[in-house]
Structures are given as C-alpha cells and as structure tokens.
Amino acid sequence: MKFSPLLLTASLLAASQLAANPLRDSVVKKIDSDYAHLESLYTDLHRSPELSLMEEKTAAKIAAELRSVGFEVTEKVGGHGIVGVLKNGPGPVLYYRTDLDGLPILEETGLPYASKTRVKDLSGSEVATMHGCGHDIHMTVFTGTARALAALKDQWSGTLVFIGQPAEEVGAGARAMLADGLYAKFPKPDFVLAAHDSATLPAGTVGFIEGAAWANVDSMDITVRGRGGHGAYPHTTIDPIVLAARIVTTLQTVVSRETRPLDPAVVTVGSIHGGTKHNIIPNEVKLQLTLRSYTEEVRQRTIATIKRICRGEAIAAGVPEELMPVVELAGGQFTPATYNNPELTRRTKNTIASWIGADNVRNIDPEMGGEDFSLYSTTREKVPATMFRLGAVDPKLYAESVKNGTPLPSLHSSKFAPLPEPTIKTGVTAAVACVLDLLAKK
Structure with missing residues (x-):
C-alpha cells in the first residue's frame, strides 16, 4: 500500500x-x-x-x-x-x-x-x-x-x-x-x-x-599467550584457552564493580579464537573487544583496568614476563x-x-x-x-x-x-x- x-x-x-x-x-x-x-x-x-x-x-x-x-x-x-x-x-x-x-x-x-x-x-x-x-x-x-x-x-x-x-x-x-x-x-x-x-x-x-x-568507541585486540602442548599432558603447558576464559569472566567486573554506576560504559568481547585441534593446547588465543564510554576519564580508566586484569590473570596462571598478554587498541579506529x-x-x-x-x-x-x-x-x-x-x-x-x-x-x-x-x-x-x-x- x-x-x-x-x-x-x-x-x-x-x-x-x-x-x-x-x-x-x-x-x-x-x-x-x-x-x-x-x-x-x-x-x-x-x-x-x-x-x-x-x-x-x-x-x-x-x-x-x-x-x-x-x-x-x-x-x-x-x-x-x-x-x-x-x-x-x-x-x-x-x-x-x-x-x-x-x-x-x-x-x-x-x-x-x-x-x-x-x-x-x-x-x-x-x-x-x-x-x-x-x-x-x-x-x-x-x-x-x-x-x-x-x-x-x-x-x-x-x-x-x-x-x-x-x-x-x-x-x-x-x-x-x-x-x-x-x-x-x-x-x-x-x-x-x-x-x-x-x-x-x-x-x-x-x-x-x-x-x-x-x-566513544574503541576497538581492542588482546593476544593471550601461553605454552602449548599435548592435550593429554596439560601439566606441561600453560593453557591460554583457560587463561582467556578467566580474562573474559573477570572483564565483566570492569563495568559492574570498577565503574561508577552513573557513568555509562560497555565492555563487550565480540570475538575469541584459539586452537586448531581437539588434543592440542595452543600457544595463544586472540580476543577482540569493543569498548564504549562517554567521557575521556571513563575511557582511560576502562582501558587501564583491562590491561591490569589481563596482566593479573596471567600472573596468577604462572605466565612468565616475556609471555604476558599483548593488549592493543586498534589503530585509527577510535571514534569520539x-x-x-x-x-x-x-x-x-x-x-x-x-x-x-x-x-x-x-x-x-x-x-x-x-x-x-x-x-x-x-x-x-x-x-x-x-x-x-x-x-x-x-x-x-x-x-x-x-x-x-x-x-x-x-x-x-x-x-x-x-x-x-x-x-x-x-x-x-x-x-x-x-x-x-x-x-x-x-
């Protein structure tokens, strides 16, 4: 009509x-x-x-x-x-x-x-x-x-x-x-x-x-690194899949527990990729995040908190310094x-x-x-x-x-x-x- x-x-x-x-x-x-x-x-x-x-x-x-x-x-x-x-x-x-x-x-x-x-x-x-x-x-x-x-x-x-x-x-x-x-x-x-x-x-x-x-919109890439090996011998590895899971879970506290309730913020993990086969523990897992905020203060605090969480979870998992997670903002993709x-x-x-x-x-x-x-x-x-x-x-x-x-x-x-x-x-x-x-x- x-x-x-x-x-x-x-x-x-x-x-x-x-x-x-x-x-x-x-x-x-x-x-x-x-x-x-x-x-x-x-x-x-x-x-x-x-x-x-x-x-x-x-x-x-x-x-x-x-x-x-x-x-x-x-x-x-x-x-x-x-x-x-x-x-x-x-x-x-x-x-x-x-x-x-x-x-x-x-x-x-x-x-x-x-x-x-x-x-x-x-x-x-x-x-x-x-x-x-x-x-x-x-x-x-x-x-x-x-x-x-x-x-x-x-x-x-x-x-x-x-x-x-x-x-x-x-x-x-x-x-x-x-x-x-x-x-x-x-x-x-x-x-x-x-x-x-x-x-x-x-x-x-x-x-x-x-x-x-x-x-504000930021795109963030996180590479969670570990030490790969055979899935039957996990004690010889540092499993980046388990570590990535811990990081994803802890990231939920960035908004719920570390951001003032009156300050709008979003942390969403939109992509997670790692591993190639059932019985192989990989060397790394990649995460892609979108971050949203309204003020520069909240934006910077969110970025810093994510970096701290990634490092803290890696330390808890026994990751050596040279294999700490790599946390990077996607270049040229920030939108105010x-x-x-x-x-x-x-x-x-x-x-x-x-x-x-x-x-x-x-x-x-x-x-x-x-x-x-x-x-x-x-x-x-x-x-x-x-x-x-x-x-x-x-x-x-x-x-x-x-x-x-x-x-x-x-x-x-x-x-x-x-x-x-x-x-x-x-x-x-x-x-x-x-x-x-x-x-x-x-």
Whole structure:
C-alpha cells in the first residue's frame, strides 16, 4: 500500500493543528511526485551494498544523483568520499552528510528486494553484504533532499555542501575526508546536519537528543599467550584457552564493580579464537573487544583496568614476563562521542515539529552506539552539528512491540527492514525544513 505525504499532512493538521504553511505543502507535493525515483534508488542501493572502504559503485551512483540536479561534485575525497557543492547566493554554508557503506551480514528479511550480494572483503574472504544499518535509507533521504532543494533555490540563500562519506562502519571515513582537506578544499561549514534511521521509533516520527548522543568507541585486540602442548599432558603447558576464559569472566567486573554506576560504559568481547585441534593446547588465543564510554576519564580508566586484569590473570596462571598478554587498541579506529549542539538541536527540532507536527517529534535517550559524525564538530573549527533520528519501524509492528513486549530487530540485525516510503518521505521533509530555516533568505 502506498503511503501518501498528502494524507500524512492532512492527518498531522488534524492531530496537531499545524499552522498554514504553503511552502511546506508545496514541498510535500514535490516529495510525493519525486518518490518513484527515490524508491527506485532505494531498492537499487539495498540490493547492492558495498563494504567499508570498498564503496566505489555506491559513491558513483550518489555522485551522479547530485550532478543531475546541478551540484558541482568532487569524487575520491578521503577514499571513496564525494562532496557536492551548490552555491546559491550569499549566506551560511551548510553541510549535510550521508554514509555509504554496508555491512558483512547475510540478509534474512525476506523482502523482494533483499540483498543477495556476496563480495570479497579486504582480507580476501567471501562474505554476504547487507545494508543492516539503514545507510541506504540515509542515501535516499540525502538524494531526495538535494533534489528538493535544487528545485527550491528561490526559497533559500547560501551554500550547500552534501557529503557522501565512506567507511562509517569502521570509524574511518570522516577522519579520512577531513585529513584530505574537507574543510580546506571546500567552503567551511557554519552548520553540519545528518539523519540516522532508528530501529526503535515508528516511521513518520523524528527523534532528538540534545548534547551527548552517541558514545566513544574503541576497538581492542588482546593476544593471550601461553605454552602449548599435548592435550593429554596439560601439566606441561600453560593453557591460554583457560587463561582467556578467566580474562573474559573477570572483564565483566570492569563495568559492574570498577565503574561508577552513573557513568555509562560497555565492555563487550565480540570475538575469541584459539586452537586448531581437539588434543592440542595452543600457544595463544586472540580476543577482540569493543569498548564504549562517554567521557575521556571513563575511557582511560576502562582501558587501564583491562590491561591490569589481563596482566593479573596471567600472573596468577604462572605466565612468565616475556609471555604476558599483548593488549592493543586498534589503530585509527577510535571514534569520539557525538555531541549534538544543544542550540542547533533545539532549532532543528522546533522547525521539524512545525512541519510534521509536535506529536511526531520525540525526545529520546542517548545511546551506546558510535558514530564518526562526531568528528565533523571536533576539529579546531568547532562547527555546531546535530544528527536527528529518523523513525523506520512499521507503525503496526511498533504498536505490537509496545503492547506485547516483542523485541524489534535492531540495527545490524539480519532482519532489520525499514518501512521505506514513510521513512524516506518524513526524512526528506525534515531535512528540507531544516535547510530552509537555516539558509532562509534575509
């Protein structure tokens, strides 16, 4: 069943008594007439995800979309990044960012346009791919926003810089684009905006978080070393599998017993690998961890505590000094916490509420997920930035979940399936409203 923004507008007017706004109504009609194009783009992107640092074809598609409506596009900025610039007289410079990359997940949504794509990743392993975090939604909203604003040049003044960013999922893309001179080669921003879909909000709604919104993210590698040997003679070995098990168990106390209960923190062991055969005790076991925090103090304390635990458990197991565990942070993968500028966030929230109705705007809680969008506002320029959350869940499924407590598929789930039409139309409407407000003609 098709979802009409005109019906949405009518229901919102009735529910929220929105003030008359001819510009809003014309934008909604424009988005409605453009939806067939956006739907086609969305399903194409959904069927053919590309992994982080490998987004060549995806970037080319989005670059072509921007060029088709008059943006001057530069490709291969910080890898497969793209930058589209549309100048329209005097006024502020507004950056709007989308991410491009998919994930190594086998899709299990059952959708007619589900991804069946398999590729070789950077290590040479063949993997299934999926847009399990909704970056295909982000790119489609981004494109729809660009198309609408290009057609509304008489309604705003200033410069748009639309960024297609690679490698968000590995926390590398924003850093690479900034290092490649994003703020030096292109007009410097006065504001930076982005949208991220939500697996916990119904389609047609938009969520806001003022201040700290997403967590610091560190990736940590631990090599637990021992002395291997025959499984029948364990007394002649120092078993790194047993030691790794002890470390994993003791790591559970980092948050529960060594972090102040009011300080958010997460320590998750996401991978453990060791050994090759039933009767062989190996020389080493490898662990991979993700660490989450909101403050630098908690971050540093968590890292130090993990190192202390690894060393202490190794000493207890009789490991000699030269075989102490090796604990390393994955180079270049730290993502700082995302901070939504409160003033800008309140302004965009009020603007969007006036366009889609206050009943469809939610205040939501900070999350322990990570986003390298944070890097655009942590340079020396200290640019105000905000990211709003775009509801993507079928409202019927959302209502059932609220009523029955049935869990909804999360982001990065093989079953995560946004409801495209209301999500995309609401996203474009919200983004266009923000830009028309921030770049309003004086």
